[in-house]
Amino acid sequence: MAELDERKSQILRAIVEEYVETAQPVGSQTIARSRELGVSSATVRNEMTVLEREGYIVQPHTSAGRIPTDQGYRYFVDHFAASGALPVGQRRVVADFFASAHRALEDLLHETSQLLSRVSQHAAMVVGPESERASVRSVQLVALHPAVVLLVCVLSNGAIEKRILQLDGPVDETRLGAAVAALNRELFEASLQQLPELPATGDPDVDRVARAARDSLTEFLPEHLDQLYVGGVSRLAAEQESFSTSESAARLLEMLEHQVIVVSLVRDLLDHGVTVSIGSENRSADLRDCAIVLAPYDVDGHPGGIVGVLGPTRMDYRHALAAVASVSHQLGRHLS
Structure with a gap:
């Protein structure tokens, strides 16, 4: 993916952030008014034409503004999403949860998925530690x-x-x-x-x-090891309009029922160094309209399991990355 110059980069950033917030195609006048770019809407429009030609944005309707493509989201994640942090109130919620967590592991992992869903506002998953590492x-x-x-x-x-x-x-x-x-x-x-x-x-x-x-x-095969815990599944139904088709959320819900497939998928992503997988980057056809944000957690300095969120590609990636980073860190500390 070629590097964009500063102006195009900031215009693409503005399009992604506006679209994530409003769910409406973004026009050049909106960008020129809301951002201190120091250029006219005509200049923004010309730059948007270049961004569209290079595959970063697309025009969904003839009379509409532009929305990000998977490539546009990827550029945003790689250049602008890493610096985010959870708001102080949410950091406190996460810290307080683990400070008061005195539960069996299975209950802890299940409730952690619910916590991450509440913090991220997306469906969340927690994969238990690999059995061979126990x-x-x-x-x-x-x-x-x-x-x-x-x-x-x-x-x-x-x-x-x-x-x-x-x-x-x-x-x-x-x-x-x-x-x-x-x-x-x-x-x-x-x-x-x-x-x-x-x-x-x-x-x-x-x-x-x-x-x-x-x-x-030697006969212990703990059921919660390598198990998948999913929290906030109802959010996928609530986000249905953010998917490209009405069937996308339904297919994702069905896929989550196949635990072995999902656990294998997320472990494979992390094994290849991927923490954010967006739309067409996903190998599974059922995830082509989805984004996955992952973070591993360590137990006693060794790889443990995984926490992550999943939802439509129109996701607040900065906040999602901050949420999984905070929860994975606290979960690893709690289990060590």
Whole structure:
């Protein structure tokens, strides 16, 4: 994409910002009146003709002004959207949410998607941490009956997994405590997908309990890991007029029901360094009228999951980028 000179760049910026705010095609007189460009509406009109010829804007109707194309939005995002920040009030809302968040991971991720939707005014999504990255933080065993214990495992992403273990014989509190010590000594920070074998402790009863717990941990496949949480879906219906066809929002809603597809799509975008994907840049035909704004979050310094917003290409990209950046940062801090 060729660089625009300063005047054309500012005129394109004005068209994008006016169109995002008003949803109406933007004319040269509007730009000349509302912007301090120091040129006449005739000069603006000539520059708009060049921008149209180069693919940045288009005239939807003969008598109308111009609206941005996907290429125009892309130029705006690359040159003008990165400097935005959430208003102070919204930053406080995000910070207060996580300061008071003491929920199970699944509930936290779901409510985070709702929070991001409220802040961004678009449908929002949160992808849980990848399952293969989850590691063991701590293990506890609680006696329920002489031969029945509750296994509680805290994972690196904040998840708390529980299982009931039926032992093949009773175990006393002393040996139960020794088994807990062995589990935490050997499994701390071990990947849930690659748990090491436990060495013998010298007490067969302790080994029996510890190995039963370790074997149960290998069967943990937490459902919320790699899960997709979508908040504010009703906003897509409310934004229906902003899509090019009435079917676009419906297709997007249907696509969101196919979790594996969406998770794969957003992870693929981030793997290629893409945080904003606009209209025709999306490989999926169902997303050709949509924009996606993404941000990864880290857990303990390692890649965790993803937060993002999606909606029509007529999106306030500066605000959307600021919203996902703020929420991803706070979520990562909370889970670390």
